[in-house]
Amino acid sequence: RKEVEQDPGPFNVPEGATVAFNCTYSNSASQSFFWYRQDCRKEPKLLMSVYSSGNEDGRFTAQLNRASQYISLLIRDSKLSDSATYLCAVTFAYNAGNMLTFGGGTRLMVKP
Amino acid sequence: EPEVTQTPSHQVTQMGQEVILRCVPISNHLYFYWYRQILGQKVEFLVSFYNNEISEKSEIFDDQFSVERPDGSNFTLKIRSTKLEDSAMYFCASSAGRNDEQFFGPGTRLTVL
Numbered sequence: 001r002k003e004v005e006q007d008p009g010p011f012n013v014p015e016g017a018t019v020a021f022n023c024t025y026s027n028s029a030s031q032s033f034f035w036y037r038q039d040c041r042k043e044p045k046l047l048m049s050v051y052s053s054g055n056e057d058g059r060f061t062a063q064l065n066r067a068s069q070y071i072s073l074l075i076r077d078s079k080l081s082d083s084a085t086y087l088c089a090v091t092f093a094y095n096a097g098n099m100l101t102f103g104g105g106t107r108l109m110v111k112p
Numbered sequence: 113e114p115e116v117t118q119t120p121s122h123q124v125t126q127m128g129q130e131v132i133l134r135c136v137p138i139s140n141h142l143y144f145y146w147y148r149q150i151l152g153q154k155v156e157f158l159v160s161f162y163n164n165e166i167s168e169k170s171e172i173f174d175d176q177f178s179v180e181r182p183d184g185s186n187f188t189l190k191i192r193s194t195k196l197e198d199s200a201m202y203f204c205a206s207s208a209g210r211n212d213e214q215f216f217g218p219g220t221r222l223t224v225l
Contacts, residue, residue: 032211043203043216044155087155091211097160097168098143098210104154 003027004090006103013110017078021106023088024070033071035062036087038105044087047073078110114138116217118204124223125194133189133220135204144187145205145214146179148172155203161187162210194224 006023013019025033036044048055050062050071061074071088085105091098117136125131137144146158160167161179169177178190187206191198201221205214 034213036216038155041201041221043219046213046215049213089155095168097145097162097166098207098214099145099157099160099168099170100147100155100205100214101157102155 003092003101004088004103006086006088006106008104008106010107010109013078013108015078015080015110015112017110018074018076019078019108020072020074021086021088021108022070022072023103023106025090026069027092028066028069029093030066030069030090031093032091033062033064034089034100035060035071035073036089036102038085038087040085044089044102047086075108078108080110080112083108083110114140116204116206116215118202118217118220120220121218122221122223124225127196127224128193131191131194131222133191133202133204133222135187135189135217136185137187137204137206138208138215139185141206141208141215143167143207143210143212143214144179144181145207146189147203147205147216148200149203149219150200158189158202191222194222196224198222199224 033050035047054063059076088103089100144161159169201219204217207214
């Protein structure tokens, strides 16, 4: 079983829509959670960390559900510039070196 | 805003040749990482480095790979004898603390012919 899984999409949404992605992780010994954004052939850019209490940054809201072992990312009022691949990343307590384990990414396409 | 930098942006090499990929992490960061991404695949961890030694490495990071921090600013990844399947984007990342966010450099695209 893969450690971190995401629906690859693509999610095609109109401008202004609200869209949500989930990311499931297989191991309860998870420690830290992050959402990254990756544009085509570019580096992952940190979008936000995901805290147990949930957190919000402008149009973006991240939540963690430890019981069901998933994290979510909600994007409100989608912009054309939000079109990208969204990667979730998890660290596990059993890894000594704080390695990030990435999901395969969810592709979002926002259309006018 | 401080950022991770990497050179070169693109490296083309012949199979069997050695390559060195260079990174300058964010200046006050203490933890350094290398990841790679084969085209169309997910980002994969290679190695983490702290206090001048490897903290963790993946199965990908075999004897052909090595890392070094030759001075106070650079962090390098060496591949001794490149193989075709080493063709990928190689990303360097750094973090201030062990559990802190990791910030990625723009990557080096390695093409092995």
